[in-house]
Amino acid sequence: YECETCEREFVSQHAANQHMDALSHWAPRFECETCDREFDTQRSANQHTDDSKHWTPQFECETCDRRFHSQNAATQHMNDKGHWAPQIKCEICDRRFHNQNSANQHMDALNHWKSKYCGACDRGFTNENNLEMHLSSSIHRGTQVQCHFCKGPFTSASGLSHLESASCSRANNLNREKIYRAIRNRDSGGIITMEIIEYPEFETQNIATGATWNGFSYECYLCHREFDTVRQLNQHLGSPAHSQKLYHCSNGKCGSEFVSLAALFNHLESESCNLVRFEKVQQ
Structure with a gap:
């Protein structure tokens, strides 16, 4: 009974096994990817795997844990189950969506548009002008x-x-x-x-009177803005507005x-x- 690596021989398989265990002299083993069989060469293992169709599936579903032997099979599965991973990215966070409309709705709701977002404050704004004012x-x-x-x-x-x-x-x-x-x-x-x-040279303050009441509010005769009190109207008239x-x-x-x-x-x-x-x- 020979050692699988060196040239030593033994009177029994048990003695040979003890020797190979002690010195790690076991020859390389080539395993089947599916069953427990082992082979002395990779070629033998490949022949067995081909004959028995024991190759491990390599093509993954983008959502679940299933694997398939071909990309076509994986594609059919993802089409049938709707298991395609979302591809449309939010411009700010890590969320992804299946279509642009869903991504747009998300970015509108959270103000996650890059052109309206302050990265330093992690804060979104409803429009670019508000962002500029913030900056x-x-x-x-x-x-x-x-x-x-x-x-x-x-x-x-x-x-x-x-x-x-x-x-x-x-x-x-x-x-x-x-x-x-x-x-x-x-x-x-x-x-x-x-x-x-x-x-x-004159001041325009305190020139409005109760005569500016239009039945609902006090109205500026220049721009027709309406105010709740005469005082508010006079403040308006005293401002640079006109x-x-x-x-x-x-x-x-x-x-x-x-x-x-x-x-x-x-x-x-x-x-x-x-x-x-x-x-x-x-x-």
């Missing part, structure tokens, strides 16, 4: 602009509109008219200021006009006319 907010830009007078922090230059509304605690003598005149004196060429014949345009965008191709310096800053910060970058406006 330009103090969350991402901080409060790096200070009021020269009260040192109040603002996210952007347009936040200094509190000077135009005379609400700065250290400069309540300033207002929209005085700021315009100061800038106009330095901008005689009208790069950003509009040329006006005369700046209105004021003369004082500034314009310096981009000749834009032509936008504005009633306040803050509105001009806000327009430039939005980069909508591509005149200047947001960071430049803050400088």
